[in-house]
Amino acid sequence: MANQQLNSGNPRVDIEYRRRKNAEEMKYQLVSFALMIFLTLIAFAAVYIKGFTSWFTVPFIILLAVVQVIFQLYYFMHMSHKGHEAPSLFLYSGVLVGAITILAFSTIIWW
Amino acid sequence: MSTYAQKKGFGATLWDFLTTVDHKKIAILYLIAGGFFFLVGGLEAIFIRIQLAVPNNDFVSAGLFNEIITMHGTTMIFLAAMPLVFAFMNAVMPLQIGARDVAFPFVNALGFWLFFFGGIFLNLSWFLGGAPDAGWTSYASLALHSKGHGVDFYILGLQISGIGTLIGGINFLVTIINMRAPGMTYMRMPLFTWTTFVTSALILFAFPPLTVGLVLMMFDRLFGANFFDVTLGGNTVIWEHLFWIFGHPEVYILILPAFGIFSEIFPIFSRKRLFGYSSMVFATVLIGFLGFMVWAHHMFTTGLGPVANAIFAVATMAIGVPTGIKIFNWLLTMWGGSVKFTTPMHWAMAFIPSFLAGGVTGVMLASAAADYQYHDTYFVVAHFHYVIVGGVVFAVFAGTHLYWPKMFGTMLNETLGKITFWLFFIGFHLTFFIQHFLGLWGMPRRVFTYLPGQGFDSANMVSSIGAAFMGLGVIVMLYNIIVTSVKNVKVGNDPWGDGRTLEWAIPSPPPFYNFKQLPLVRGLDAYWLEKMDGKKGMTPAEPLGDIHMPNSSFLPFMMALGLFIAAFGAMYHVNDKAWALPVMIIGLLVTFGSMFLRSVKDDHGFHIHKEDLMDDDDKGVKA
Amino acid sequence: MHADEKFTYETWPAAPEKSTLESKNKFLGFWFFLGGETVLFASLFATYLALKDKVPSSSHPLAKDLFELPLTFVATMLLLTSSLTSVYAMYHMKNFAFKKMMVWLGLTALLGAGFLGLEVYEFTHYVHEGHTFTSSAFGSAFYTLVGFHGGHVAFGLLWCLTLMFRNSKRGLDLYNAPKFYVFSLYWHFIDVVWVFIFTVVYLMGMVG
Numbered sequence: 001m002a003n004q005q006l007n008s009g010n011p012r013v014d015i016e017y018r019r020r021k022n023a024e025e026m027k028y029q030l031v032s033f034a035l036m037i038f039l040t041l042i043a044f045a046a047v048y049i050k051g052f053t054s055w056f057t058v059p060f061i062i063l064l065a066v067v068q069v070i071f072q073l074y075y076f077m078h079m080s081h082k083g084h085e086a087p088s089l090f091l092y093s094g095v096l097v098g099a100i101t102i103l104a105f106s107t108i109i110w111w
Numbered sequence: 112m113s114t115y116a117q118k119k120g121f122g123a124t125l126w127d128f129l130t131t132v133d134h135k136k137i138a139i140l141y142l143i144a145g146g147f148f149f150l151v152g153g154l155e156a157i158f159i160r161i162q163l164a165v166p167n168n169d170f171v172s173a174g175l176f177n178e179i180i181t182m183h184g185t186t187m188i189f190l191a192a193m194p195l196v197f198a199f200m201n202a203v204m205p206l207q208i209g210a211r212d213v214a215f216p217f218v219n220a221l222g223f224w225l226f227f228f229g230g231i232f233l234n235l236s237w238f239l240g241g242a243p244d245a246g247w248t249s250y251a252s253l254a255l256h257s258k259g260h261g262v263d264f265y266i267l268g269l270q271i272s273g274i275g276t277l278i279g280g281i282n283f284l285v286t287i288i289n290m291r292a293p294g295m296t297y298m299r300m301p302l303f304t305w306t307t308f309v310t311s312a313l314i315l316f317a318f319p320p321l322t323v324g325l326v327l328m329m330f331d332r333l334f335g336a337n338f339f340d341v342t343l344g345g346n347t348v349i350w351e352h353l354f355w356i357f358g359h360p361e362v363y364i365l366i367l368p369a370f371g372i373f374s375e376i377f378p379i380f381s382r383k384r385l386f387g388y389s390s391m392v393f394a395t396v397l398i399g400f401l402g403f404m405v406w407a408h409h410m411f412t413t414g415l416g417p418v419a420n421a422i423f424a425v426a427t428m429a430i431g432v433p434t435g436i437k438i439f440n441w442l443l444t445m446w447g448g449s450v451k452f453t454t455p456m457h458w459a460m461a462f463i464p465s466f467l468a469g470g471v472t473g474v475m476l477a478s479a480a481a482d483y484q485y486h487d488t489y490f491v492v493a494h495f496h497y498v499i500v501g502g503v504v505f506a507v508f509a510g511t512h513l514y515w516p517k518m519f520g521t522m523l524n525e526t527l528g529k530i531t532f533w534l535f536f537i538g539f540h541l542t543f544f545i546q547h548f549l550g551l552w553g554m555p556r557r558v559f560t561y562l563p564g565q566g567f568d569s570a571n572m573v574s575s576i577g578a579a580f581m582g583l584g585v586i587v588m589l590y591n592i593i594v595t596s597v598k599n600v601k602v603g604n605d606p607w608g609d610g611r612t613l614e615w616a617i618p619s620p621p622p623f624y625n626f627k628q629l630p631l632v633r634g635l636d637a638y639w640l641e642k643m644d645g646k647k648g649m650t651p652a653e654p655l656g657d658i659h660m661p662n663s664s665f666l667p668f669m670m671a672l673g674l675f676i677a678a679f680g681a682m683y684h685v686n687d688k689a690w691a692l693p694v695m696i697i698g699l700l701v702t703f704g705s706m707f708l709r710s711v712k713d714d715h716g717f718h719i720h721k722e723d724l725m726d727d728d729d730k731g732v733k734a
Numbered sequence: 735m736h737a738d739e740k741f742t743y744e745t746w747p748a749a750p751e752k753s754t755l756e757s758k759n760k761f762l763g764f765w766f767f768l769g770g771e772t773v774l775f776a777s778l779f780a781t782y783l784a785l786k787d788k789v790p791s792s793s794h795p796l797a798k799d800l801f802e803l804p805l806t807f808v809a810t811m812l813l814l815t816s817s818l819t820s821v822y823a824m825y826h827m828k829n830f831a832f833k834k835m836m837v838w839l840g841l842t843a844l845l846g847a848g849f850l851g852l853e854v855y856e857f858t859h860y861v862h863e864g865h866t867f868t869s870s871a872f873g874s875a876f877y878t879l880v881g882f883h884g885g886h887v888a889f890g891l892l893w894c895l896t897l898m899f900r901n902s903k904r905g906l907d908l909y910n911a912p913k914f915y916v917f918s919l920y921w922h923f924i925d926v927v928w929v930f931i932f933t934v935v936y937l938m939g940m941v942g
Contacts, residue, residue, distance in 0.1 A: 094771075
């Protein structure tokens with residue numbers, strides 16, 4: 001959902017277009033929200049239901065968390081819009097450094 | 112030069128500097144404060160060398176020696192090298208990209224005052240019961256058992272300074288991305304701007320782990336937590352990881368701006384463009400990226416195991432490659448050029464073999480198996496002094512000479528500069544070259560004395576003599592600064608005559624708004640291009656118009672002061688002092704109150720009107 | 735564009751949070767700050783993962799003994815919904831609907847306060863069970879990670895209320911629009927951190 005240039009020449013048309021675009025985007029946000037709730041419910045269910053081993057549940061819920069965060073970033077925080085190249089680059093760089101740190105702490109601290 | 116600033120008395124000038132948000136004045140503040148702490152750290156170094164000059168010496172006690180080495184390292188890295196590097200980044204980068212200031216001038220000032228108060232807090236430890244004594248790396252097992260408040264001064268002082276650095280990094284990043292002059296694409300930015308950019312990204316990602324580590328240590332020491340206490344389930348190596356995940360990028364934060372300064376010096380004084388610009392940019396980014404993958408090479412002997420050691424060893428060796436690319440590019444810049452042996456060029460040419468020597472011992476240390484022998488010996492001390500002094504300190508001397516006219520409008524004396532160079536250069540090699548051998552012969556580091564007859568005696572004496580040479584060199588530099596300031600001979604835009612980048616196109620020092628009209632950049636080495644076309648200055652990219660400038664403010668000083676006060680309260684509450692908690696609360700109130708004031712009070716800056724800019728070009732403006 | 739220019743629905747720009755140089759800088763600066771915060775929280779998570787369930791003796795409760803699904807679920811719903819309400823607030827801001835924006839910001843603050851209240855209740859409960867900041871390495875790591883997040887929520891709450899009160903009388907302009915936007919970015923980010931907290935601390939803790 002990029003912020004497009006509005007230049008139909010007629011300001012009333014431009015505003016109507018923007019208004020519609022905003023409303024459409026708001027619908028997408030609601031859908032994202034519903035999906036996030038759904039993902040949360042699945043994650044809780046995976047832990048609540050006794051049938052699974054932790055070898056399955058743990059990677060599964062982490063995956064669900066990652067997907068949910070992608071929804072937050074790209075929809076709620078508009079990272080899918082134009083003008084977010086630098087924010088994306090720096091956020092992912094932070095994620096990379098963070099992931100290396102977490103990997104190190106989960107392995108070479110206690111072994 | 113602005114007439115507007117001329118008639119100020121001492122009080123007015125002091126207030127000006129206390130409230131300034133101008134990147135050029137903030138740069139001067141960083142230069143003075145960093146310079147001051149460099150002298151403090153240098154004095155600590157002299158004391159170390161006096162103690163170690165002869166065996167069984169008792170110039171200082173063992174405990175005091177531990178405090179001195181800790182403070183020497185901490186002061187030099189955090190309070191001298193970093194601020195001096197920040198001084199140049201602040202002074203030069205906005206000018207190089209054709210901007211009128213940084214993105215967040217208020218935050219820029221805040222960054223300085225946070226660093227300043229953190230540094231003062233740390234050094235007050237000398238007068239308040241003892242300095243920290245667990246090494247500049249403050250490993251938890253030692254630090255947690257350090258008696259007195261020394262380590263607390265370290266934790267709180269660095270925490271305060273660290274926040275300042277972090278916000279400074281964000282500031283530079285946004286400035287470079289958003290505020291370049293028209294026509295200045297990324298690949299037309301001068302190398303010093305590129306190194307500022309990558310350095311700032313490193314700061315953004317490296318300082319949070321340090322912040323977390325310091326918080327955990329603070330919680331353990333002052334608030335009863337158990338992160339590093341083995342008996343309650345903790346693990347002391349967590350500190351080491353967090354410290355070095357910060358600490359390794361930190362040394363690249365120090366060296367990249369130094370590389371940037373040399374990348375400006377070689378082209379100017381070879382009268383030839385930088386060789387291999389694109390590969391220099393690429394190498395800078397690669398060094399920054401790889402810098403985050405190598406931290407455990409400081410921990411080879413902690414028992415991480417052969418697999419981890421091997422991974423980090425290989426990654427460490429890989430970093431030598433982009434660095435090597437840079438060295439070749441600098442040499443090839445000089446090759447075929449018309450070299451002028453000015454003082455900055457002396458430092459630059461000395462940097463190449465000195466830094467290189469430090470780099471190759473780095474590759475030796477990178478071999479994990481070999482490191483089991485080198486670790487904690489003087490070999491390591493020799494290595495890092497070669498890269499830090501041979502790299503960063505040489506760059507600071509070089510940059511001081513190169514940019515002095517741009518910052519102060521006068522030129523440092525060349526003869527005195529060369530005397531400083533030779534004294535310091537000879538002293539540096541005398542002190543540190545022999546330390547490689549001391550390490551290989553078995554002398555451990557961080558020892559307050561050694562027994563005679565082990566073959567260490569003459570080497571230590573030589574090493575200490577070198578320190579005296581370096582001290583003399585610094586004194587000559589100080590004399591140079593004083594004489595230059597007293598004589599006050601003003602220079603023009605481009606005093607070196609061969610400036611290639613935008614900062615040399617404007618007066619020395621620039622008017623407070625930097626550029627009357629933002630310049631149009633037509634290519635790399637933008638000013639050089641205009642010069643080659645026979646023009647006297649830059650073509651403007653915009654018509655003359657009102658210039659919007661930020662307001663000064665006392666709030667940054669207050670915010671930092673509040674944290675300084677709160678730190679005392681936090682530290683002494685473990686002694687159950689009745690005043691400690693109230694003091695901490697008052698300090699935090701000052702800080703958060705100032706932040707609140709800043710948020711609610713509108714600040715739109717002010718405008719310099721077009722008519723005022725049209726007055727006499729060189730006389731400056733009425734604000 | 736001047737920061738205190740007066741606007742109408744028709745003249746309000748499409749992206750009010752990025753229409754001046756100052757606001758473009760704030761936008762970028764804040765995203766970079768979030769990049770740094772990512773590394774900060776990652777370090778705290780890493781420390782927590784290393785010290786999870788590290789207690790000095792078997793009399794100390796472990797993760798699986800302490801955490802409960804229903805409470806965590808309610809807290810998550812509160813915070814997630816508050817993220818949505820802040821999206822609504824920004825939607826209204828883009829449409830120059832000042833009063834509606836304020837309503838949704840108020841809802842955001844309310845939900846955030848609810849989350850904090852629940853967390854305070856939860857912590858007091860754990861303290862009764864013998865799981866405190868000073869009782870073990872696990873305790874120190876738990877309260878530091880979850881507490882820092884809670885601290886961020888509390889700071890955000892104060893930030894939201896300050897913005898609302900400060901601007902209640904003056905409507906929307908290009909000076910305060912970026913401020914609201916930056917706040918909403920911050921608020922989403924603390925929800926992002928919470929997603930990982932409930933997954934890594936609570937859910938993984940209960941799986942064992």
